[in-house]
Amino acid sequence: MAYLEPCCIEQQLPRAVKAGKGSALFQTNGDVTIEKLMQAACCMASGGFGEYWICIREVDVVLMRFLRRWMQRGWIRELRLLTVGDQRDLVASELGDELMAHVEYGWREDLGTEAFCVVGDRESMVVQGEMLLAARTEARMTAYSAAVGPNARTLGSEGAVGSMVENLRAVLRLQKRKVRRKKEETEAKADAEAAEAEVPTE
Secondary structure, three states, X not given: OEEOOHHHHHHHHHHHHHHOOOEEEEEEEOOOEHHHHHHHHHOXXXXXXXXXXXXXXXXXXXXXXXXXXXXXXXXXXXXXXXXXXXXXXXXXXXXHHHHHOOEEEXXXXXXXXXXXXXXXXXXXXXXXXXXXXXXOOOOOEEXXXXXXXXXXXXXXXXXXXXXXXXXXXXXXXXXXXXXXXXXXXXXXXXXXXXXXXXXXXX
């Protein structure tokens, strides 16, 4: 397993993936944040990029503002985001209505491996491992895997890239159904209570 220097990961990760003929297992110190990994991965998604799939335990204000800057600059055209708990309020407040129109968000308590995928026009790249929001203060190694594959939009469920996108797509679809069902139940309950309140009493 290769060791990549945190200070140089943006240059070393593409080289490691190329040397591994499209994939790489690597470790680095625990001060490589998700922002650094995204910056290293975006140049590997060839043919232009703009669609990001992010599966992470939680987000914070710093990460959301990083994503907002990329969206405002056109570097992220569509964002698919999945977290463990419901952080919709934070996501919406940091991105605003205009950018939220390009975001599909969901949450799942039994979230598994953290990962993100950059979907390019010709190739896409997935990085799996612990997605840190901030650098650790203690010395600790963190392991990751990375893979480049065909365009995930047409890949189906084959390969690491397509498999991740298909799994996230399924989870987000399920979450949307749950949210819609809960909304319908809430509206039905409110309608029933309103109808009951209108019934005249003798």
